[in-house]
Amino acid sequence: MKTLKKIPVSKIQRASKLVQTGAKVGVNYLKYYGDKIVNSEVDAKERLDESNATDIYDSLKDLKGSALKLAQMLSMEKNILPQAYVEKFSLSQFSVPPLSAPLVMKTFKSSFGKYPHEIFDEFNSEAINAASIGQVHKASKNGKQLAVKIQYPGVADSILSDLAMVKPIAMKMFNIKGEHSDVYFKEVEGKLIEETNYLLEIHQSQEVVAACKHIPNIEFPKYYADWSSRQIITMDWMEGIHLSEFTKINTNQDIANTLGQALWDFYLFQIHKLKKVHADPHPGNFLVSEEGQLIALDFGCMKIIPEEFYAPYFELFNIDVLENSKLFHEKLLELEILREDDSDAEVEFFTNMFHDVLSFFTQPFREETFNFSDPEFFDKIVAIGERYFKDTRSNKMNANRGSRHFIYMNRTFFGLFNLMFDLKAEEIKISNYNNI
Numbered sequence: 001m002k003t004l005k006k007i008p009v010s011k012i013q014r015a016s017k018l019v020q021t022g023a024k025v026g027v028n029y030l031k032y033y034g035d036k037i038v039n040s041e042v043d044a045k046e047r048l049d050e051s052n053a054t055d056i057y058d059s060l061k062d063l064k065g066s067a068l069k070l071a072q073m074l075s076m077e078k079n080i081l082p083q084a085y086v087e088k089f090s091l092s093q094f095s096v097p098p099l100s101a102p103l104v105m106k107t108f109k110s111s112f113g114k115y116p117h118e119i120f121d122e123f124n125s126e127a128i129n130a131a132s133i134g135q136v137h138k139a140s141k142n143g144k145q146l147a148v149k150i151q152y153p154g155v156a157d158s159i160l161s162d163l164a165m166v167k168p169i170a171m172k173m174f175n176i177k178g179e180h181s182d183v184y185f186k187e188v189e190g191k192l193i194e195e196t197n198y199l200l201e202i203h204q205s206q207e208v209v210a211a212c213k214h215i216p217n218i219e220f221p222k223y224y225a226d227w228s229s230r231q232i233i234t235m236d237w238m239e240g241i242h243l244s245e246f247t248k249i250n251t252n253q254d255i256a257n258t259l260g261q262a263l264w265d266f267y268l269f270q271i272h273k274l275k276k277v278h279a280d281p282h283p284g285n286f287l288v289s290e291e292g293q294l295i296a297l298d299f300g301c302m303k304i305i306p307e308e309f310y311a312p313y314f315e316l317f318n319i320d321v322l323e324n325s326k327l328f329h330e331k332l333l334e335l336e337i338l339r340e341d342d343s344d345a346e347v348e349f350f351t352n353m354f355h356d357v358l359s360f361f362t363q364p365f366r367e368e369t370f371n372f373s374d375p376e377f378f379d380k381i382v383a384i385g386e387r388y389f390k391d392t393r394s395n396k397m398n399a400n401r402g403s404r405h406f407i408y409m410n411r412t413f414f415g416l417f418n419l420m421f422d423l424k425a426e427e428i429k430i431s432n433y434n435n436i
Contacts, residue, residue: 021059025052049084057088098127098135099152107153111231119227120146131284133195133300138237145237147221149198156196163189187404191279195300198233205235205299211274215436217262218294238295240287247283247422255292260372260425261432262294267416268433275310279303279408281415283422303408309335313409317362328355336403350401356384361413369427372420381417 028051036044099107104125108116116123120139127135134151163185194200202223209220219238227234250256263286270277278285280301287295312334321327329351332338337354338347360380364370371377420428 024055028052053084053088098130101125112229147235147237149233151231159192183404187407199230201300202228204302208299215265217258240289240295243286244283246288256423256425259294260423260428264428265433275305277303279412309405317365337401371426373424373426
């Protein structure tokens with residue numbers, strides 16, 4: 001894979017890159033209009049999606065930072081994006097062009113005040129893997145094998161301008177209208193800013209490891225604050241393959257179940273016991289060791305769950321609340337899904353929509369054990385989501401619904417469900433986190 005000698009840093013440079021990409025997308029549409037005249041519209045649309053996904057991703061992977069992070073987040077939205085986008089954007093999880101060795105040295109020096117060889121006994125200047133905000137290098141110190149994550153230059157400074165550029169795209173994609181939209185974007189903006197503060201990530205990582213190290217079949221690296229800074233994190237080097245690669249080759253159901261239980265316990269323990277959760281559950285943040293243990297990495301995105309949201313949110317998981325129209329209505333109001341000034345049509349539409357979604361989404365939580373390999377369960381969730389997402393009535397209503405806390409809580413659960421499905425985990429004990 002080619003390396004990058006520089007990254008567009010200024011607002012003008014980054015905006016110009018996106019303008020160039022927009023021009024390419026425009027050309028793709030012109031080709032599409034001609035293509036569907038002589039070929040089937042389905043085939044023409046598929047080729048359009050592939051061309052646009054490639055051109056957009058090629059632009060974002062050079063920009064890196066929050067622009068690429070958005071692609072990473074969207075890659076988890078398998079129910080919304082066409083498959084071509086999901087496949088291409090999934091590369092942003094752990095496989096993007098890394099910085100060149102000279103730029104790595106310059107970045108390290110400007111951030112830490114020293115070159116890598118002044119700190120470590122050995123340091124590989126070629127990145128082992130690279131993602132949206134930083135890339136990882138292998139090093140050693142006093143016999144310890146280490147992973148050193150270096151943040152791309154200019155990432156933290158470009159967050160606000162990047163979000164301003166991609167906001168119109170995201171609003172259209174997720175049917176977010178202008179009213180109240182800033183509340184949601186502020187939530188995303190705040191989390192992206194936190195993710196660029198590696199000193200905060202070190203603290204959060206150490207906190208999670210201390211709280212969750214007792215959970216069976218999951219391992220964590222040790223983090224070294226003395227060899228870290230605001231743009232650099234040093235941790236133990238962990239041997240394993242990415243979870244996405246493991247799920248493609250695994251044929252051992254017992255290992256899949258063990259990993260699935262560990263993953264499930266890890267998330268449910270955080271949510272219910274810590275009221276704070278690792279809100280970035282994509283395959284690039286998990287490894288599987290040769291011994292069949294789950295390894296959790298990267299705690300830059302942690303979501304605090306306030307009690308005023310936690311209580312009504314999980315009350316909606318209760319079948320007694322779901323089947324009681326009065327209680328259900330009250331919880332929807334508490335969670336800002338319904339509003340006091342809603343019309344009768346809006347109340348009916350959003351009540352029915354969330355009742356349908358929650359009835360299926362919360363099904364695992366009403367069982368002692370659950371089979372996450374069941375495709376029918378996921379197909380029903382997808383079908384409901386598509387039905388309401390494409391419903392023309394939602395386009396005529398103010399579709400910004402729900403507390404800002406839904407953004408990362410929903411992302412966490414849907415990401416977790418997707419990982420469990422990819423693992424084909426069966427017989428998962430839903431409330432096992434209470435017993436560990």
